[in-house]
Amino acid sequence: MPESLISARGLTKKFGDFTAVDGIDFDVAKGESFGLLGPNGAGKSTTMRIIAATSRRTSGTISILGRDPEEHGPQVRAHLGVVPQQDNLDTELTVTENLYIYGRYFGLSKKFVNKKVEELLAFAQLEEKKDVKVEALSGGMKRRLTIARALVSEPDILMLDEPTTGLDPQARHILWDRLFRLKEDGVTLIITTHFMDEAEQLCDRLVVMDKGKIMAEGSPAELIKEYSTREVLEVRFGSDRNKEVAPILREMCDRIEELPDRILLYVEDGELLLEAIAAKKLHPNTSLVRRSSLEDVFLRLTGRSLIE
């Protein structure tokens, strides 16, 4: 395994009686794109904040580039670029000024920062908006600016907390493309998300968190292989008949899941099973064979009940 940039053991964070992060272990290698997946309240953001040296752990150890963020907060933060869940851009300043002053917070020289700002404006595709106040930017532009701002100090690790939440599909794809370029440039990415397609697109390796614990760890493909089947057959018989048919289907397939509107059958070959179902004269109103996705893994590990 290549050099480990971040290493956590038994990492725990409590707020009063509530345990937000419950003794987790993980490692992030240099150049890796590492994802933290989980429903709301799983402890992803808290974990991010501990890495970012803006939250103190309750117990356990964590080292970031060999340093303890509690002892060396400023030194750890100098290595990081942070993209928080909610944009906290400087609304009193323009796009250019936002990038410039953020570099100054790191103590970088005016000359260096001014040069870097030009580069970042191009990277974030914001050259035409460079003298506009940030209030006037669209959601996607604000997000790109926040990412560009995090890059002004040339960080080794870029931390992204739900980078595309609230963006439209076009804006998300532009953002993914930018993040992909960073990855190619060797920047280590740490991403939290609850979008499975985003995790599949961006993450080399990920952990699924729930209630402060790590439920599973691996590459997207590994996780699918381990926690789901190759394909999923979705059949709908109408909400009345679903109940009748389910026991029959249960005998034909190792793992099925009954949902209010449809039945999911986890199999290696969906078409084959569909033929077998048809042979029993059970004709579903609609059927769909699809490949298993990370979403199936996620729902299996964290359950389908709504977490609020």
Add this chain to the structure above:
Amino acid sequence: MRSAVEIADARANKPGHQLYAGRARAIIERASIALRSSTWVPIATGFIEPVLYLLAFGYGMGALIGDISTSAGAIDYTVFIAPGLLATSAMNGAIYDSTWNVFFKLNESKLYQGMLATPLGPLDVALGEIIWALFRGLSYSIAFMLITAPLGLVPSWSALLAIPAAVLIAFGFASFGMAITSYFKTYQQMGLINIALLPMFLFSGSLYPISVYPDWLEFTIKLLPTWHGIELIRDIWFGVIDFSSFSHLSYFIVMIVLGLFFTTRRLRDLFMR
């Protein structure tokens, strides 16, 4: 050219490096950039208020009152209130930036959260913001001096020392104002600051000597920073520097230290839990 990591590493062994990165000036630089595009109306009103008091009370009421007897002898009423209003200018300027503006940055724009995600520490943010607020107090008091001098209200050259004293007063108010603001969560709580300030100004001896009060009230007023500020400037204005002047000075030094201490601690607790 040094990288962000080299800059941070150079301070790794300094005492207090977790709280202070030695870069309060970056915060001041940010404020000066933001000033370029800010609206000038609230800035002007903060300055005009004491000038209006000077005109209304000094030249209006003053015509009825005539001279007023003080420890420095009998003084024309307008001359008597001028130093008190200069102190008020300094306070107004300092409070403008350190309360409502800080509240907005803390709760609405989440600006400090962004700053503290960098190697900056809470003391950088506190000190930078407070020094910036103090600048406004300084410029208000200089402007006030420039208005009063041609009117013949400044008795001597040594009264110019009131300017550095006004800086100290502004520093004290900015520091304490930011500390209090950092503990406030709602607009209603912020309203209390305004409610407290007006009576503090009116009753702290800016417009008449507090010797007119019963003992208990006089004693209470003497605990307030407004009274110490007004008295300090008045001592310098009329050249009667004595032990009490130094007690006023110390009052503000304590205020600055306490304000910085609590602001820094509060920022750390809010953003580095």
